[in-house]
Every structure is written in C-alpha cells, then in structure tokens.
Amino acid sequence: MKQLYKKRGIEIVAIATFVILMLSNSCESVLFIELEEADKLIVVYGALTNDSTVAIQVSRTRHILDNANVVPLDKAIVRLYQGGNMIEELSYAWNGFYLTASYKPEIGMEYIIEVENPGYPSVSARCDIPEPVGIVSLDTMTYTQEYGDAYWSSSETMFQFDLTFNDPPGVENYYLLNVEADRSRTEWRDTTVVIIDSLYYGDKWNYYPRDSTYTVGDIVRFIDDPSFGSEDIIVEAITSDGILFSDQLIDGKEYSFRGLMVGNEILSADSVVVDFRLHSISESYYKYLKSRQKHYESKDDYLAVPVIVYSNVESGTGFFGGYSSDVTTITTFIPEYQYEYWYYEY
C-alpha cells in the first residue's frame, strides 16, 4: 500500500510539473493590433529673433507604423501676422523652410503664424521675442585633470568658464547657452588645412565638403563646435542646441554660470575664435527644447514614462517661439600645442 501511495505521489508530482511547464509555455502569445490611421498634422517650427529674417520650417507627421521618411511640405501657405496685420506671406526656399524677404521681427511684439496646406488641418501659433539679457563678464581658466589609479594614469587639459549675467527681476526668464567655434574667423597657421566636417560613422571615417568651394585634400582637421558640460545647479537640460535653464532659482540676481569643456576642443596652435552666446528664449521655445531632450533620452527605455514633446501649435504640432541673444567672443591659442591630424586615404 505504501508503495502504491509513493508511486501515486510520484505520478502526481510528474503530472503537476508537466502541467506547470505546459502552462508557462502556452499562456503567452503575441498578437498584431490594428492601429487606426492617425490624423495627419502640419508640423511647424519657427524661432524668431530680432537680428534675422524669419525662417519657418514646415513638414508633416507620418503614421507611426509607416516606414517612409518624414518629408517637408513645400506647397504650404505660410503667413506671418503682427498686431492683427499680416506682415508677409513667406516664400518657400528649401528643406521645408519658408522665409520672409527682408522682414526682421522686433523685440516685445506678439507674432502669429498661420500655415495652410490642402489635406491637413490649418494651424496657427503665437509668440513674442523676449528682451535680451546681457553678459556681464566671462572669466576663463585652464587646468590639468588627472585620471587613473595605481595601474594607469592619464590627464587632459580642461577649459573652465564663468559667464556672469543679471537676471531681470519679477519676470520669468528662460535661457539657452551655447558655445560656437567660428570657423570663418579662425586663423590657420597651417594654410594647407582643408576645412571639412567629418564623422566616424559605421566602421569608417566619412567626410563631405562643408563648402563647395573647397576640395578634399590629404589632410583633414576635425573641427566642430565644442561640446561642453556643466554641473551648475541651475542646469535643467543639456541639449544638442546648448544648455537650458530658467531663472527659477536665480530670479533677479546676478549669477555666474560655470561651464566646462575638454581643452583640445578649442585649444590649438591655430587661433580659434569662440563665441559664447546667451540666448534669452521664450517659454514655448524652452518647453519644446526641454521636452525634446527628455523625449530622446527616454525613447528607448521601456521602463520610462513616455515624454510628450511640448507644442504650442494649435491643431498641429511643433513650436513657434522667439529669442534674443548677447554674445561674448574669445580667441584661444596655445603656441606649444601639437597639431593633430587625421589622415584620410582614398
């Protein structure tokens, strides 16, 4: 009898194991779901500034499951209004950009953009250009950063800057700070240098001429806008357009913003002209850049809460904002600096 019970017990355990294994394999399935056609929307981008003509980029949305490329709309009607009056119907130029002929917007005025394109809901958006905030001073210094431990060591020259500005009190201000190497004003010691942009992409260096007047030579110098970082407490996002912050913590105060970049990005034997641009940007521009950055950062993280990119475009998407800028320029140069070449072989 005991043996019978034992045998039955083994049978029960075997069956249970089989059932569990069967269940764990059979209780999952993947099903395709129809996703109904989303409304096609006009996408509008425009960042107005007082020292440039107006450029509005217009494109359209694509269904999320559509494999085709996103494309610009080149037959849209784009009208710019100020104070209820139409200023100009913008002309199509290229790459989805519509431009004013010569009109430059003014600080403090409210502008409205309207875009129509057959087959899409018409869109509109409004913005103004905030007052510029001046740079009071820019202090720079370099120092050597040591890395390593008992087994290895390394060092590099760091370039630190403190940019001081006065935040206007009582109003909400939003800022975008970026640093640009101005190639047009760079004085090249080695006159054989051919300026091209290059990028290590895939498994090889690729290149293309920046300007058609140049031809590709045998020496390639990698020069790009220097990337920089900051651990300053007011930083809210580091985007490809620059560092983004608001005056939430510094309203009405004089503030020195500290940034840092790797020295070899701007220090060289050539005389490199570097512009520090403090843009005072509209709220819509700020919200767009901030949410766009978060969107990119979280896009492939399945555990992250999805980020909806901000838009102030009614019945469409994109943003319409404004900015004004103050610029401080410095020239960097290290006589002893060794050239670094990348050789390109055909």
Place this chain on the structure above:
Amino acid sequence: MIKSISLTGVLFIFLTVNLLGQQYTLSGYVQDVSSGEKLIAATVYDFQSGKGTSANDYGFFSLTLPAGEINLQVSYVGYTTYSEVFKLGANLSMNIYLEPSLLLDEVVVTTNRPRDIVEDAQMSSVHISIKDIKSIPMFMGEADVIKTIQLMPGVQSGTEGTSGIYVRGGGPDQNLFLLDGVPIYNANHLFGFFSVFNPDAISSITLTKGGFPAHYGGRLSSVVDIRLKEGNMKEFKGAGSVGLIASKLTLEGPIIKDKTSFLISARRTYLDILARPIIKAVNKQNGVEGLSGYYFYDVNAKINHKFSETDRIYLSVYHGRDKLFIKNEEQRIDNDTSYQTKSESGLYWGNLTTALRWNHLYGSKLFSNVSLIYSNYKFNTFDDTQTLVNGKYDVGYSYNYFSGIKDIGGMIDFDYRPVPSHTFRFGGKYQYHTFSPGIETLKSTDDTLNLEFNSDPIYASEFYIYGEDNFQLGSRIRANVGLHYSAFFVKGEFYHSLQPRFTGRLLITPNLSVKAAFSRMDQYIHLLANSTIGLPTDIWVPATDRTPPQSSYQSALGLAYNLNDSWYFTLEGYYKTMTGLIDYSEGSSFFEYGVNWEDKIERGGAGKSYGLEFLARKDVGRIRGWIGYTLSKAEVQFETLNNGNPYPYTYDRRHDVSLVLMYKVSDRTDISATWVYGTGKSRTLAVSRYAPDNYNFNETEYQGGYSYYSHYNSEIEYFKGKNAYREPAYHRLDFGINRHKEKKWGTQTWSFGLYNVYNRQNPFYLFFGYDNYGNRALKQMSIFMLIPSVSYSFEF
C-alpha cells in the same frame, strides 16, 4: 447641517434616558456554537420593543431595553436564528451561541441579507463571504480574496491576472488593507498574480468604497477590513489544500478549552522545488553551474485568551515573503590562473505584521479595544558577485536596492451603546513610520568602493482621533455621523485635517431605502507606481515638506431594494475629487541610479471621478450570484504633465461588467462561472512621428553611405496625449466545479477550473516591433489564455 443632526442626536439620548421608565442592559457576545468564533455584525433584536442592535467587530453587543418581557431574536447569515422570550428585571450578561444552519439551501442566506442591505445606514459597502471566495472559479486553483473583490461594482482589476484593485477612480495606493487592524502595504504575491490573504485563516472581509465611517482613515478610495479567525475554542480542527502551484494548511484548536485557542495557517508555492532538477539539468547542458527559482510563502498565527467575561487578549502575526533568485557559478583558466566567479542576484519582498489586542468590557455598555501594532514591509533587490583567483577570494562587488516601511504604534477604540438607538464609537491611533524609499548601495569587499544613495530614512509620526454615532431617528432614518481628525508630522512639516463623515438612509418602504453619503479622506503616504502590474518596485513614500498629502471629497447617493428577501438591488452614483496626487515625471524611470525619488515626481495633481454602480445580487438558494455594472469616468490633471491638460486615469474604465453565478447541483457538487468585461485600459502610445526642428530632410535619404543623423532616432514620436490610446476591451469567462465528499475524518473537495474558457487574448502589454516583412507593427502580448486548474482541499 451635520452639526444640527448631531445636536438632535444628543438631545434624543438625553430625552430617551431620562423620560423612559426603568431600563436594563442586555449585553454579551454572539458566537458560533461549534468553534466559539465571534460573529461580527450579528443582529440582535427585541420584537417586543422593536429595538435592536448589531454585534461589533469583536462580536460584542449591548442593548438597553425597558424592563419586562423580551422577545429576543439573534440572527446571522448562514446560522439558525436564536429566539428566546424572557423577563428582563436586571442588567443581564449573556453569550449567545448560534448554530450553523441545517436548513435547505433555498432559505439559507450566505452573505448579505437583503433586508439588512436596505436597513443599514452604511452605503457603498459590501461583505465578502469566504464561502463565495471558495465557490467561484479559481485562478490556478488558488482561492483569492482580492480577485473576488474585483468582481464588485466600482472595483476594477489591474492588468490581466493581477490582484490590484482600483476603486472608484482611485489608485492602488488609495486602498487600505487592514489585517486584524494592521495595514498591509503590499498585498501581492507572485508579482501581483495572487494576494497575500489566505482565505482559510480569514473570518470576515468588508469592503468600503465610500461613506467611510469615522473610525477609518488614511486612504482616499477604499478600506478592505479583513479579520482573521480567532481559533476554535471547542475542538481541534484543520483545513488545507494542494493546488498546482501552492499548498496550504490551517490548524486551529483550544489550548485550554473555552479559555485559550490558537490558529496557525501556512501556505507555500513549490514551483521552485518542482522545477529545480529541470533547471539544473538545463544549466548543466549549457555548461553553467547554477540555479534559479521563485517561491512565496505566508504564515498567519493567532492566539486568543479569555481572562474573564470582561477581558480577552489576542496576539496575531502575519508574515509573508516572495523571493526570486538566480545563482550562477562559472570557472575559467587563463595563463595557468584559475578564475571562479560566483554570482547571486534576485529580489525579495514581504510583510511582517503583529497585533496585540486587549478587549475590555466596562460594565455592560462600554466596550474597549486597545491594540499595539507593528508592521514591517521590505523590498530588496540584490546582485552579489565574488571572484576566486586560484581558489583565493579576490575582490567582490555587491549592489543592493532597498525600500520599505516600518510602523510601530498603538490604537484604542471604544464602543458605547447607551440606548438602542445610538451606538457611539470613538478612539484614536498613533503610528511612528520609518520610510526607506529607495536606498541604494554599491560596495566592494576590499572597501575601495562604498557608495550609498538616498541612505537617510524618513521618520514620520501619524495620529488620528475620531468619534461617530450610528443612530436611529424615528422609524425611517438611520445615519452614521462622525468626525475624524488626523495629523502627520514629517521633516519639520505638520499636516493635519478635520474630516467630516456621513452616511445615512431614509426608509421609503420596508423594502426600499434611499441612501446618501459624504466623506473627506486624507492620505499621508503615496505610492510611486512604476508599473501597472503591482510589481514590488512600486515604492511607498511619505508626504514630506516638498510633497504634500493627498485629499479627497466623495459624495454618493443611492437606492437599495429588497425583493422577496432573496434578491437585493443597489444603485449608487458617486462623485469624487482628489488633490495632492503625485506621478512620475515624464521620462523618469525606476532604474535611475542615484536619483532621489523626490526629484523624479510631479506634485499637486488633481483628479475627479464619477460614475454609476448597479448591483443585483442573490445570496439565498441553490442558485446564487450577482450582476454588477459600473459606468464611470476618472481623469487627472497635473500642471506639468500632458501640457497641463486633464487626461484619463490609467484605469479609467467606461464600462465594467461582472457576472457571477454559483449553482449547487447537489450536496456533493456545485458549479460556478464568472464573466467579466471592461473597456480597454488607457495608455500613452505614439500614433505618429515627425521631424524635429532644423531637420535636414535631404540627408535622411541614402547619400553615398552617409547620413548626418541616425534619422529614426532624431525623429519625435507624436502622442495624441497622455493615456489617450485605448487598449482593446478586456473580457473573460471562467468556469469552476467543486466535488465534495464526506469522509470519516471530515470533508474533501476536488476543485476543477477553467480560466479564460473561450481563450480570449486580452492585452497584458503593447509594444512596437516588426512583422515578417520588416515593417513596424504594434503588437500585443497576451498571457493566460485557457488555463485549466485542479486543486484538492480538505477539512476535518
């Protein structure tokens, strides 16, 4: 209005006590004759005077009646009514023992008596019977308390198969689970597929969705009050079951007959044990020494001692734990050096709760309960790696993520019944919380690495006091009016609130009543829910100086109707507003190393939910069951989310239907079926994509192997809004059959079940992938298609 009603009540007591003639008080406990178990909410009624009362949470009653002849009836669902006619000439203490009914099923009410539903002042509340829990179809052979609660109108389930509840548009953190009065923070086993409550150890379950009495507090949306059995005072009894994934055993009996009893109930899964040889074999085949597994267990224990007719103490303990582990061992030899790497990673979580209670009777009208409570909830993720070089220990690393809450406190409750028409309850509670919301450590064995993030616990004190009166005004009006004052002290911040509570009924006819309720609730803790399936990664966090508490106002109006003492119908409408809600910020993720939780949330959310609930229920006869339907809407709004616009709550469900049918075919066989339907969950899903600003459209085309952007990644996904997409509707039919057999030693039951009979592929989650032609596609992962189950249970 509330003030005037209370004043009227006080005046009424005064007049009643002083103007009526000689009165005496009849008091005692209502108990099960065979086990001595207290019968909570048993009805005690004198037909002579037309006055009655009900037993409290400890089975105690007190009824003050005029001297003279008494025609007493004591009744409780599922038990034979006790009747006695006698003369009352002095205060009388008597314990009343009821016998389980042996009447035909046609006349035995099993859960809620329709008459009581109509006459009770309380609305938006339902008692869940253990018998129903064991009768309805079971998921994988495990009877589950929360899955039965999910079948009630106004209560929505979470993701497929899980045990979360979402009540009247509230979040999962807004439900207070009380086990013998002690809060349970994580009520889930197996990633939410089972709840921690073992039905074999439970005596009663009450769900309250609105019209909260003043003695409840601390959560916005519901209270699930679960009372454990006390342990049989008369004889040794046992029950147990063997299921596909778990087995359980409950033993109870007297330690000293009629004086001291015990109950112990334990449950454990054995998936890890059954699968161990298979996992080992598979690992061996792959050249890895390793083991992985998952298990959960829980234990309920209780001792109950009666010192005298006026003093009893209860000590109850609950402990449960889930553990998932992966152990690996790898060896390699490199340049004559042997390297052996041992690693162990996994996660575990669980609750430990303890309550020591003392019941004391002061005279015959005042009853008190004093409790000391302790609760400790832990969640831990670990990853330890240790390397041995030539057999000697080299540097090892360990990563640990810990979150938890520890509570210690005390409470006192009084139950005072001066006259039959008034039952006063008053008392208070103090709790000292220690929150550890996401402590991360990264250490090496040689101390070269020793990092800790968010290592400071948050300490908080919470207390409340309350008073309520459940009173009768004339023959038609009964109400429960109360005030609840609560306070929370944390990080130098003091939050407090005064919360009025009201629930009442007006009897239109003996079988029809109109009910209304209003309550304000405040909640000083939040749940940071990262997932929608009740993962233990959800973190409990306190209100702090930066994050204020949650608050709600709820109003409800309804009808209750009794049809021939066999069916009852309720129709309730509710409107609830909530403030102080929190949510994860857009882009934030649970796995953000070193980021404090307060830096990844949005505060100040406001929500509103409203709806209509209908319930038709029959708890008498061979065919029992209910139909529940909810029409509702729930939305929330945060200034910083969804461009500041309101959006649907994740579990906003327009239509929700539950059909439950239980049929007793014979004394040996009963069958049951449930069907549920719910509007699809709302979720945030990209529907389009578009270019960012300054996009170079020309460069997205193939240009001699060069693309300036990795163009897909630079595109932006377009969402119509947060939670703007509706998943496909959810529906499912389950079927169960129980076969009982009387044995010499007791009763055995074989339960067979079919989960998701028609194999509906309900969404578990959605994701973007590719079809066979490389085109992007939206896919749905479904789990738990048709699942058969079998379990064997016994009672002796």
